[in-house]
Amino acid sequence: MQLLSSGIRNLRSFSSGANFHSSLRIHLPRRRFSSSPTCIEKETLSGYKSSKYYPNRHSTTWLCSDVANAFKTLKILTANDHVSREAQVFGHLRRVSMGSQNPGKYCVRRAEDILVIPGTNGNKHQCLVFEPLGPNLLEFASQRKKRSGNLFRIDEVRWMTIYFLHALDFLHENGVVHTDLKLDNIQLTLPDNEKEILDAFVSAAEAENPSTIRTNADGAQVYTSHEMVQDELTFPILCDLGSAKLGKPPHEGLVQALPYRAPEVMLGASWDSKIDIWSLGVLIWELYFDSNGHWRHGKIERMELEDRVEMTMDMPLFFDFLRSMLRWDPRERLSASELLKHPWLQLY
Incomplete structure (x- = not known):
């Protein structure tokens, strides 16, 4: 289901949902229709089946303006049990954050509203209303590398890690396991001139280059999205709770992206919040070592960490920090609150 408001454009085809707000104006902007046989967007995915993606598999995310000309992000969820859990988790976090003193509540994306709208076939779609954010870390890293050839310095990795841990501490304290921590589920806040940036994005991206709608062989419509480009490394926000697990551990089942x-x-064992700690350890390793070309998948010889990279004074503490998360036995992994006290983070 695609609903378009004034100034709306498809930001990204995320694997979760979107939402709606009663004050939003609904207009259809001008569109370009394409009959090209070339696959675009989600059609390029190996598991794509048009019958399961309408308009996306679990959700579609849109940038909209309301009647006060304030920008909002809408995440419209498909009508199934999997995505309804995301609205349930966001609702739970909204309630507990009201009385929480945990600073991590500001490091997790907050749903401003959770509403329900009727679909064309009688189904009801849950809608999540958010403040707009910038690109995710995976997109930002790619953009930065194209511009300058550089990615993340160790001091940048350190201060981002503090935000990641505060976010996980808040989730875990309130009975939520994220289960899908990865670079593309962490988005950056927009710079201080947010309104100016979004106005420019709308006018340049859509007015000058309207989104294309392609009708594929099955008759399904596929929308192109516009990429949000950002130069400044701003605050990281943990997003996408579509796979989050709410409730008392232990939990069971296959979760997390394979890497x-x-x-x-x-x-196949039972698990708890410590799986998020493992994922974060891999993510931090990826941010600094992998993204900077210090190693390559499939070409890793058996070596000590200290032999892989050029050593600086704080590297031994960094390695100890990583080892505290990447323990095979989850009982030996430090919690988010314990990791926040690690000496490596005190160097910031």
């Missing part, structure tokens, strides 16, 4: 998957999940 970030904890050993206990791979072995």
Whole structure:
């Protein structure tokens, strides 16, 4: 289901949902229709089936303006049990954050409103209303590398890690396991001139280059999206709770993207919030070592961490920090609150 408001454009085809607000104006902007046989957007995914993606598999995310000309992000969820859990988790976090003193509540994306709208076939779609954010870390890293050839310095990795841990501490304290921690589920806040940036994005991206709608062989419509480009490394916000697990551990089942998957999940054992700690350890390793070309998947010889990179004074503490998260036995992994006290983070 695609609903368009004034100044709306498809930001990204995320794997979760979107939402709606009663004050939003609904207009259809001008569109370009394409009959090109070339696959675009989600059609390029190996598991794409048009019958399961309308308009996306679990949701579609849109940038909209309301009647006060304030920008909002809408995440419209498909009508199934999996995505309804995301609205449930966001609702739970909204309630507990009201009385929480945990600073991590500001490091997790907050749903301003959770509403329900009727679909064309009688289904009801849950809608999440958010403040707009910038690109995710995966997109930002790619953009930065194209511009300058550089990615993340160790001091940048350190201060981002503090935000990641505060976010996880807040989630875990309130009975939520994210289960899908990865670079593309962490978005950056927009710079201080947010309104100016979004106005420019709308006018340049859509007015000058309207989104294309392609009708594929099955008759399904596929929308192109516009990429949000950002130069400044701003505050990271943990997003996308579509796979989050709410409730008392232990939990069971296959979760997490494969590169970030904890050993206990791979072995089919029960698991708890410590799987997020493992994923974060992999993510931090990826931010600094992998993104900077210090190693390559499939070409890793058996070496000590200290032999892989050029050593600086704080590297031994960094390695100890990583080892505190990447323990095979989840009982030996430090919690988010314990990791926040690690000496490596005190260097910031």
